[in-house]
Amino acid sequence: MLLGEIEKICNLQVSENLKNKEVKGLTYDSRKVQEGFVFFSIKGQKTDGNLFIDEAFSKKALAVVSQDCSGINNCIEAKDTRKCMGEIANYFYKEPSKSLNVVGITGTNGKTTTTYLLKSIFEKSGIIGTTGYYFDSIAKKLDNTTPESIDLNEIFLEMKPFVNYAFMEVSSHAITFERISGIDFKLKVFTNLSQDHLDFYQTMENYAKAKASFFKDNDFRVINTDDYVGKSLFKKGYTITYGFQSADIYPTHYEFDINGLYLKLNVFGDTYEINSHLLGLYNIYNIMAAVGSSVYFGVSKSRIIQALSSFKNVPGRLEKFIKEGRCAVVDYAHTDDAVKNVLTTLRQLAKNRLIVVFGAGGDRDKTKRPKMGKAANDLADIIIITNDNPRTEDPDLIISDIVNGIYNHEKIIIEKDRKLAMIKALEMSKEGDIVAILGKGHEDYQIIGDKKYHFDDREVVRNFWNVESK
Incomplete structure (x- = not known):
């Protein structure tokens, strides 16, 4: 593709000296720029792609597409960089x-x-x-x-x-x-x-x-x-x-x-x-x-x-582990509606107690946390509140938000260490109990602060009970 061809795609204006230059690749990540690439400068929620334009050109980028080309050479201005990026990518890769x-x-x-x-x-x-x-x-x-x-x-x-x-x-x-x-x-x-x-x-x-x-x-x-x-x-x-x-x-x-x-x-x-x-x-x-x-x-x-x-199951979606009449279920439910739906289902299936282990993601919608707590309060017999992915938020504040939705505090156990919380639930389970472990499902990591650690709910259950999922 010649760079001049993008003019007809997004109603862009390409300078004459660039029109007949061959585009060798596209990227929005300055770390991936190679010689002859077009770099799309995207303004994100946390950073601005324009901060990385110098890096892109240092790696011999052919041109930059940005919503603000003020004072930048070989820059093609677009009203909506993201929309143009999609349309240009579709054309470049031949639809x-x-x-x-x-x-x-x-x-x-x-x-x-x-x-x-x-x-x-x-x-x-x-x-x-x-x-x-x-x-x-x-x-x-x-x-x-x-x-x-x-x-x-x-x-x-x-x-x-x-x-x-x-x-x-x-x-x-x-x-x-x-x-x-x-x-x-x-x-x-x-x-x-x-x-x-x-x-x-x-x-x-x-x-x-x-x-x-x-x-x-x-x-x-x-x-x-x-x-x-x-x-x-x-x-x-x-x-x-x-x-x-x-x-x-x-x-x-x-x-x-x-x-x-x-x-x-x-x-x-x-x-x-x-x-x-x-x-x-x-x-x-x-x-x-x-x-x-x-x-x-x-x-x-x-x-x-x-x-x-x-069809058997989706990884981390109501994934079942059964041992000696007890059942543990790992699920990705991380909204109040999803928590309610999963617990409603398991409540109907539990012959004895329903034990739930869950937390809520940090730096995310706080208003759903008490609603998740209320769903657990209404449907579970024992509620073990723990960490999900707290990210940069204080885990104690996240747990406090969840507790605000629970009116029967006798049901509550707080254990911030997710692995210990899960083991506590599995240890206390009896024949006929269902243990619902919610929030992370298929994920094989946990984000604490700005670091990502290996963690898999299914792995914890599998190793502790020495069973495979059904």
């Missing part, structure tokens, strides 16, 4: 998402499980999301649920020879910060909306607007119409709906125990009978989202039923 069936899944909860369910149904498919990106024999971790646009295009290019379908989690931040600019989505899915990220969005209205802005007029979509935001996204002729109320896909019967759920779905008048290893009412929603998406692409009824019935 890799167009040759795939990319499905974008957004919502507060259920994104990860839905991507995994879809991957089980579709052969030659990959996923991108919270747990990383996976396709064929490739498995790599990601820093963000939805990577930056350059990274996304590189992932699609990497996937292209191996997959026909890419199932991708789309976070609200990815929508707001234009990480998905230039990506060609064949289908979009909306799961639900509940409180999260209010440290950034301030109000639920702003958060809902961010999610809803993912859906454009003529986008084909699969939406949960039990959710008020989902209802607002309905567009006749472009929508498959699912829910427990009036919808194209809805359950006519369901029952579940600790081993999974049996489900009958009405799918456009046809009955699908599914025996799933997943637990809980909310996973019925995830199954319906996967069924709706599969129907959109014309997958056969028999294939959908067979795949969903064979």
Whole structure:
């Protein structure tokens, strides 16, 4: 690609001396700049890319794209650097998402499980999301649920020879910060909306607007119409709906125990009978989202039923460990709605006590903490409050925020060391008890201060009980 070609993409002006120069690569990270690269100067929440322009040019960057080019040579000014970065990346990598069936899944909860369910149904498919990106024999971790646009295009290019379908989690931040600019989505899915990220969005209205802005007029979509935001996204002729109320896909019967759920779905008048290893009412929603998406692409009824019935579990999502009549469950639930959903499910399944171990992330939405505490108070018999990822926040203040939502203080045990908190719960468990370990799920690290340490909830349970997950 010649640098002058970007003029037509984002309505940019490139100086004559640069127009015929060959672009050898793109990056938004000054540490990755090589000779002939275009460096995109992004203004982030913590720092400004313009501070790294000198470093980029010292590494022989061809040019810089920035929203402020004052006094900078070989700088191309853009009104929206992030949006342009996505569109230019899409062009530079020859539109890799167009040759795939990319499905974008957004919502507060259920994104990860839905991507995994879809991957089980579709052969030659990959996923991108919270747990990383996976396709064929490739498995790599990601820093963000939805990577930056350059990274996304590189992932699609990497996937292209191996997959026909890419199932991708789309976070609200990815929508707001234009990480998905230039990506060609064949289908979009909306799961639900509940409180999260209010440290950034301030109000639920702003958060809902961010999610809803993912859906454009003529986008084909699969939406949960039990959710008020989902209802607002309905567009006749472009929508498959699912829910427990009036919808194209809805359950006519369901029952579940600790081993999974049996489900009958009405799918456009046809009955699908599914025996799933997943637990809980909310996973019925995830199954319906996967069924709706599969129907959109014309997958056969028999294939959908067979795949969903064979699917075992998502890493760190209601992942079960069973020992001598006791059950420990590791789950990523880190919002008040997710905590309530998981504990409601486990409360119904516990033959004896429900013990919960959880904390809350530091430097994140503080208003959800007492609500998480209230959910634990209402549903658990014993509440062990511990550290999650406290980051730079005082762990005692985080715990205090959680305790503010708990009115029965006799249930509370505080143990800031997460490993000791988990072992305490496992040691005190008896036959018929369920121990719910919430907040981190698949994560294999803990962030304390500004340092990241190895820590895996599943590893602690596995080693202490000497059992593998079911």
